[in-house]
Amino acid sequence: MSTRRTLLAAPGLLALASGATPAGAQEAYPSRAIAMASGYAPGGVTDVTARVVAERMARELGVPVVIENRVGAATAVANTYVAQARPDGYTLLAGTSTLAINPALQPNLTPREPMRDLIPVGMMFRSAFALHVHPGLPVRSTAEFIAYCHANPGKVNFGSSGTGAVNHLAQALFAARANLDVVHIPFRGGTPALIELRAGRIQAMFSALLEAIPALREGATRGLAISSTARNALVPELPPVADTVPGFEAVFWQGVFAPAGTPEPVVRKLTAALRVATEDANLRSRMAEQGVELIPGDATYLRDLLARETTMWGELIRSANLRAE
Helix, strand or coil, X not given: CCHHHHHHHCHHHHHHHCCCCCCCCCCCCCCCCEEEEECCCCCCHHHHHHHHHHHHXXXXXXXXXXXXXXCCCCCHHHHHHHHCCCCCCCEEEEEECHHHHHHHHCCCCCCCCHHHHEEXXXXXXXXXXXXXXXXXXXXXCHHHHHHHHHHCCCCCEEEECCCCCHHHHHHHHHHHHHCCCCEEEECCCHHHHHHHHHHXXXXXXXXXXXXXXXXXXXXXXXXXXXXXXCCCCCCCCCCEHHHCCCCCCCCEEEEEEEXXXXXXXXXXXXXXXXXXXXXXXXXXXXXXXXXXXXXXXCHHHHHHHXXXXXXXXXXXXXXXXXXXX
């Protein structure tokens, strides 16, 4: 057979010789920028953490990882956008605790089944809350606070950054576990609630650490405990609520998700890059100063966390008959 006839019989060889990609061949992943949607506005701790982690992931992947802020509907805008995106690894979600909360609190929001519509890639961070009270309250520990609430049913106003926010659910869980009769006062954000706590118009709340620390250091509020199961280096004097209420834990978390159907090799590559980012010592130190604990958890860790909290928050929301504003 002549050389010419051989090439005609094997057009794939000709294509390879000319440098073209044969039909059906897959391009190497990633070959272009990756978008990571966030349901939070720019500037907050959640957004800042997503950006620094995305920047570190980009160095590992060799392409930009760009945060897109898609705010609205209790993060459902961003969650739904990613759940409905093409599952090719180029559209990701910086998903948070709301994925575990929304299905029970606001079942009309999509995705209604995050466990089905999204694939966990890995953990990004966890952030605890400080339980603090107005200093006019005659309590200096969680046990004393519980005793005070029992002695004054319906008289303690407990603020939050909004109905269904994680710090509201922390309060509801605390009240349920300690059998408390307290009044929930929702605000539009943590800052307005903290202003009212400083003024004594509410008596207690669970606040994000960065919001609570200035008030604690000024003596404007009195810290009682922290909502994680371990102490935090920023407020080492605060013991866990769980020391008094066994099993109590309520933290805000964020992880990375991809649309269902994303190929496993792509997910594994993203998970590996995310792990490098969350294990970066300099990055961990920087974020710890913001009250954020980077967690190098893999896809299984995040999947189990989402399943566990979907059950926990769902049961609490239904038993307490909580409704979104």
